[in-house]
Amino acid sequence: GQQVMQIPQYQHVQEGEDFTTYCNSSTTLSNIQWYKQRPGGHPVFLIQLVKSGEVKKQKRLTFQFGEAKKNSSLHITATQTTDVGTYFCASGTSYGKLTFGQGTILTVHP
Amino acid sequence: NAGVTQTPKFRVLKTGQSMTLLCAQDMNHEYMYWYRQDPGMGLRLIHYSVGEGTTAKGEVPDGYNVSRLKKQNFLLGLESAAPSQTSVYFCASKKPGPSSDTQYFGPGTRLTVL
Numbered sequence: 001g002q003q004v005m006q007i008p009q010y011q012h013v014q015e016g017e018d019f020t021t022y023c024n025s026s027t028t029l030s031n032i033q034w035y036k037q038r039p040g041g042h043p044v045f046l047i048q049l050v051k052s053g054e055v056k057k058q059k060r061l062t063f064q065f066g067e068a069k070k071n072s073s074l075h076i077t078a079t080q081t082t083d084v085g086t087y088f089c090a091s092g093t094s095y096g097k098l099t100f101g102q103g104t105i106l107t108v109h110p
Numbered sequence: 111n112a113g114v115t116q117t118p119k120f121r122v123l124k125t126g127q128s129m130t131l132l133c134a135q136d137m138n139h140e141y142m143y144w145y146r147q148d149p150g151m152g153l154r155l156i157h158y159s160v161g162e163g164t165t166a167k168g169e170v171p172d173g174y175n176v177s178r179l180k181k182q183n184f185l186l187g188l189e190s191a192a193p194s195q196t197s198v199y200f201c202a203s204k205k206p207g208p209s210s211d212t213q214y215f216g217p218g219t220r221l222t223v224l
Contacts, residue, residue, distance in 0.1 A: 045212040095160050
């Protein structure tokens with residue numbers, strides 16, 4: 001089945017530093033979704049990317065979908081303590097099924 | 111709207127015991143899903159349903175059964191619990207349509223099997 005690899009597994013940053021997490025697939029993806037999960041919480045949808053080379057921004061968050069639709073990234077500029085949590089990418093397939101990456105756990109030190 | 115709710119929030123079972131996890135959604139979504147989340151492995155799909163009375167296997171279905179007797183409810187059953195089923199279980203739902211539509215997740219059930 002389709003697999004999505006996500007790196008790094010952990011990232012520790014000082015408040016104000018930037019953060020990036022990457023997702024890679026060996027196959028072409030129909031779309032990629034990004035979710036955020038706060039500690040003890042549930043995944044919450046952030047954004048979806050569908051088009052080759054697509055770039056979307058949400059305030060300090062920038063999401064990219066690769067030209068070949070095999071990779072994606074999430075970049076956070078000037079992290080804040082409210083950014084802590086686990087960030088997941090997920091590939092959508094038939095009937096809305098999602099294949100998740102392993103997630104990147106972000107810790108922000110004040 | 112309550113969105114997606116899950117019952118119970120926590121449960122401890124002994125090996126061999128059975129239990130049912132209940133997921134309910136009030137958004138009139140056709141599609142519903144059960145995932146399990148284990149450390150370092152992301153979320154993995156157990157079973158899913160594309161409508162009332164229909165269910166299908168996901169990535170890790172062994173040891174679980176599901177039922178969708180009503181559109182708003184999706185039940186996950188463990189007939190004989192094993193320690194390997196210790197996990198956090200999330201239910202999700204979405205509207206039918208392109209796979210790019212977002213899924214809405216419930217708060218999760220933390221299950222420990224001793």
